[in-house]
Amino acid sequence: MLNTRTHKLGFPFSANLRSDLDDAFGQLFGKSFPNVEGAYSPLSVWEEDSKYHIALDVPGMKKDELSLDIQDGHLILTGERVSVEDREYLHNERRYGKFKRVVQLPEWVDPGSVTATLEAGVLTVVLEKKLEMQPKRIEIQDVTKPE
Structure with missing residues (x-):
């Protein structure tokens, strides 16, 4: 059917699992690790009539910072959020780095x-x-004869 990242939709864990794990590591080690797997952009997928829709949150990004490709039956969305250099944060929950989201397309997509x-x-x-x-x-034909 449809895959995002390495799991199927309906994965039993919370949508905030990554954030929860980052918070746990931050509490244990005193800092977060936002670039371990790169930035993360959540997405939504839905079907509507004759169309298939995918929405990816990319706040603050411009179109030239994003890439969209179709290859081997997959839609590949990539980009990079660049942090401000020489800034020491007191607190930062924003994610920076490269990200890649891969969505397996159903066979019925053009x-x-x-x-x-x-x-x-x-x-x-x-x-x-x-x-x-x-x-x-399909139009139903009336085969009865009028009298």
């Missing part, structure tokens, strides 16, 4: 139909279903 928009810190990708996979209403 890879040639991809559109992407960046608005208010959200990258939205829309993919159309292949024409033969879209819902189709």
